[in-house]
Amino acid sequence: MAKGTVDFFNDTGGYGFIDTEDADEDVFFHMEDVGGPDLEEGQEVEFEIVEADKGPRAKNLERL
Template sequence: MVKGEVKFFNGTKNYGFIAPEGDGEDHFVHRSEVESGDLEKGDEVKFESVEGDKGKKAVNVRKV
């Protein structure tokens, strides 16, 4: 699992972006991939990284 921090999350549109630790590419995250609760900017999370059609995606996301 990868650790990271939520950079942005739009609760109305149910998507956002997570910055992984280090210098990695930001990951797109959809609400359907969050295990429980909502995400907010600054939340620390763990997630699995997968390659999506438009770049990196975070799946199986959970707050730390």
């Protein structure tokens, strides 16, 4: 599992990006993959990285 910090979150769109040393670029996530209350910028998270059409995407994301 990779660890990182929510770098950006768009609460209207329900998506954001995670800054992590485990990938060359920020990792995309969507709240449909998270559940629960919205994440906030600066929140530490743990997740799996999968390759999606537009780049790395977080799956099985958990708050730390």
